[in-house]
Amino acid sequence: MIRCSAGTAKVLGLNNIKADELPTTAYLMVGEHCKFNCAFCAQARESRSRTNLLSRVVWPEFHEQEVLKGLQIPEAQKVMQRVCFQVVQDGKALEEAKSYVRKIKSDNPAMPICVSAGPRSLDEIEDLLKHGVDRVSLALDAATPEVFAQAKDGSWQSRYDLLLEAAGKFPGHIGTHLIVGLGETEEDMARIIQDMYDKGITVALFAFTPVKGTRMENSVKPELEHYRRIQVAHYLIRRKFTRVDEFVFLRGKIVSFSLPLDQLWEYLSDGEAFRTSGCSGCNRPYYNESPREEFYNYPRSLTPEEVKRCWQELITNLDK
């Protein structure tokens, strides 16, 4: 059995849910009951959440053959640009993921595949890449060691060191996930984003999402204005339009990107900065927001009105 996100199941012809936005990556989850205890995660060791949740997304279970067949149907072939395995750290799921990778690669050799997991060594990462995985994501999640200590198990420093070593050894194949709103300042987040890109590591930004049954179920989500500033910081850094040292911070908040507003608008007016970030083809619809809410990460191109709204949210608290 294997789980896939409800939206993925729809594209693979396995359910008939209604959804305005569909995934362009097939999100598959292997393993259950993680041995780690992240305060925000529905799969954490002490979480009381439903086992079919990851973030706020429901992941129904299917037979392996149904999912592999679903990936071959013309509708899925048209839409899906990659396959992403979310590997729960239960001790055996990484092996399971590798066996799925082999099967998907033999059916569809050109399909990019990524694995988001916590491999413990360069050897494990190398092994995944040898199996045909094109990107491995080692989730740092927290911008600083202090936030990590509050929200996660283990050591920020060892995860960070492994990320750097992996990026040095396998350039272009390593990414990380960072969660905005775990208690870090905007300055902390902007600085770690710059650091990651300086080391050749791709960043996927997430907004903290309280999930019932987790230790952080009563914490609040980041405000959209806050999230927009981080998205823009990320975009300006990723596209090398500017560097974090140019930003102006006041008590940890970004108050200026040190760019004239008309130039900033020129960079942002296509809306790209506000779209889901991470591996190519990854759009994660409704991962951080319900269908009734404004998107933190837009899973598609923005309309001109949506770009204007994001722009207004962005500049509300910037020095003009």
Ligand code: SF4
């Ligand atoms: S960025 Fe998207 S596709 Fe890449 S590992 Fe993260 S969730 Fe998967």
